[in-house]
Amino acid sequence: MAAIRDAWRQGVVAIMLGGAGMLGASGVANAQSLPASPASSTEKPGQEETAPTKDDDGLLVTAAIRARYETVGGRPSPDVAAAEQAFLVRTGIALEYGPGPLTIGGELVDSRGYGIGTRTQIDNGDINALELPQAYLKLRLDPGATPLGLASVEGGRFLINLGSGRLVATDEYRNTVTGFTGVRFDFKPTRSTGVSLFYVMPQEHLPSGDAEVRRNVVRFDRETLNNVLFGAHITQKQALGAGQVELAYYRLAEHDSPGRATADRRLQTIDARFSRSAQDCGFDYDLEGAYQFGRASESMRADATNAPVKAGFVHAAAGFTFGGAIKPRLGLFYDYASGNGRQAGAGGTLHRFDTLFGSRRDDFGPSGTYAALARRNISAPGVRFEAKPADRFEVLTDYRGIWLASRYDGFYDLTDPTGRSGRFAGQQVEGRLRYWVIPNRLRLESNFAVLFKGAFLRNVPEAVARKASTVRFLETNLLVTF
Template identity: 30%
Template sequence: MQENKVKFIWFFLHIVALSAFIEPIQAASSNPPLIEGGMDKSSVVRIAQTGIADLKTAADKSVDHSKSLPAIVPESKSDANKQLASYYRRSDGYATNPESDPPRYVRRLSDIGIPALSDLTWLDVGLEHRTRYEWRNNDIRRIEGGEDNPIFLRHRAWIGIRDILDPFRFAVEFQDSRVVNNKHAITDQERNEYDLLNAYGELFFKKGLGVDDRNQDRPIRFRVGRMAYETTDRRFIARNEWRNTTNTFEGFRLNLGRDVNDWELDLFGLQPVRRLQTKFDVANDHLWFFGAIGHWRKWSDIVTIQPYYMGQKQSADPNGFTATNQLDREIHMPGFRAYGKVGNFFDFDASYNHQLGYSGPLRQDAQGYTVEVGRTFEHPWKPRLTGFYGYASGDRDPNDGVDNRFDRFFGFARPWSADHYVVYENLKAPKIRFDLQPMQKIGFELTYAWYFLASKRDRMFDILDGNISNTIKDPGFNRDRTGQSGDYAGHSLEGRIRYQVTPKINAVIGYTHFTAEDFVKNRIAASPSCASGNIHPCVDHRSGNTDFLYFEVLISLL
């Protein structure tokens, strides 16, 4: 334990030194003074030049990926008027606002603070580094107990061209993801060296559909190539910002309108990209992911409505790593999401989805929904209280010819549980949450969550090496087909502190304690014990209670 403390202290001092080195460089680059919330004046000028679509991007740049700081206050009445002209309203739901496009660490070259480059408004650039240290004690994702102290390293770079060659535009985003000091087998969730997240060409017609009734351009955008992006509440299409590696796809995307308009339609046909860790990633030729997403913002001061249809069609891969990969599958999912505010009383964010089709010889019939209601109280520290309930069906009977397990497609996992023990499948998850922000640059979060299986005869996704990866074979310890292990998985206390060190450096420290209940305890007890010495795979028998501590620094280098 003493050795772990020394490692953590060394890591912390390393980050502090790096921050101290970068901050003087930023000051020396002649950056303009900051206005409230961390946006520099050059960003305000760019907003005035390019409109409200860039306000959302610029305002998001200095905030944490999964919980935004308060909105930037505009500098002038003209900027405020542009905000009012936009139909776009952010959800107040936890971590439900998608990443901007391009990502928030990207800036126009004219905005990086070098006067000689002030005319290069057509070139987008970005450099980002993230380091995260984790201490995990008796992590139930693993069949092996004890302590683990991995350090995750992630680097990103972006270059893109807009405006100057219109209607043609393009962008490339590079990422390198690695992990060190990890005692377990490395998977594609942790490592993906020297690869591309985005590499696409785009036709952009600024006024392809004229203007809306607030005189805002309604463009047409057609994108082809490799792309990583997020949409709706990120539960089905997400970059997965918390994870060290990132979801990406190859195919096409057609957008009619944009986020500031009263309506928008997003059409896509994509093949997910296989993360190959040390080789160049390739598309999964056996799987197509497709859909249409509508955005209705005409009444966005009260409610934004997002009706959508998503689906995936998979042809069996005889060499597939998992049993699911080796099946013919076709899933169709109609759904909708609605979020908004009821006066000054409370805000809400709700969704419902139903899945139909087949999975191999089984008929698919599953559903999932989420409801979040919160209120931010009138106080300088912005206290916020939230209640959340999420449900995703599980397979009720392994022998009835129907698969009831809800499929989360390519959505994010972290907001379901910071320690990544549950995802949006076979789950009933009530939560209460409290947020506090005593200053613009610091925020506190506290969450208590309970986790139950929707079906006690189905699996708990990411425990006892039951995760779906291309590295570790699932030993099957995370499911009890008899249902005798119960349905109460456990409960957890999660806390997090976010601190914006400078406009370009964000630090986060978090802690989660998970208390195991019947299902987790019984699955550990029912699995072969490693104490026998002869059976493999085996499980270190332990209580199932875990601790998870992490410290993360995210640095935008431009």
């Protein structure tokens, strides 16, 4: 079976590369391009209105390459170097053809890293050379064909963006994409109601060995029935006025398999969200909460104890967009995600929230060599400013204070099981500058972050780089789309 699967993937890769060459020569590609990964929707998951459109023959072609250089210093974790530099390149091409109800599509993504040291924070979540995260068939049914209204069935390998993207999404900022293999069914019984049902196997990035990852070794990702995600997501627009209501259920079931150790997670997550998107001269809001329960092990060690899980997270944000040429938006936000207590790992209940396959950048700042904040063991209020001084120029910056939800759990890969290092982790200032040199074709972007270390990061026994009072991160990237 493995040989057949690899042959299928190699055949699809060859077809895509050959088709891309012919299309480029003939100039057929008329669709709007998206950031690489080209078919990954946008950094705001689930917004169909920003998706590219097919040409008159039902053809969609998108391609992009992004080169990113980043540098970080002052990291406190003893498992990685305090300072690091990395050069990351992501190249992608996506093809989709479907003049009628049946569509066939695929996407090839090559995510590589250069100048990566041995004590790096970069892993196969950032490097995944020459992979096929998408190869799918999709059948669209008109409203009159089923009692469920407009419907579609998708099977094969594909990407998933649901709701806010905090639990299941494709992270546009990250250097790699997370694909899923399985089946998905979507239908819209009314213009304002949408339902998604799915049963998928998350694709495991390979290789997993550090040395192979640093050398950009090509090994096709795999999926297994020992790691399954299924669930449902429901959206109701124009609910309670201009707001949108979303309800979701996710079930993750994983087991150890040959060559793959897991935390044996059997997690169920119930999620609810009420939101209104930003608009000119008006208020917006985003309130989301999730409760997670089931069983899991605290680590992937063979002798780790499998324990009950009770965890949750809350995201609350509100803002106002002012009028004028630059359309400034000022907002307040708060993120909470539970953490383990004193007895975790010793037979007690685990309370650390698991964000499943959620996106990080929009809420918490850059990932990559920085990746300081995550949706676990955190209590962090803040304020955000966004503006668009010109059609091609965008600015985003925010400030937040960071406390641990539990003083006994970890932050930035550091833990004080005694709790004596306190709960205050520090303060973060981060942001992004973005300029379209050529609209929809060439984009220059820079992301930055400064983490002012609080009492926890200064006092936790295992912390390194103690003389550095901050963790400093700067990144610049150039994106070319075709």
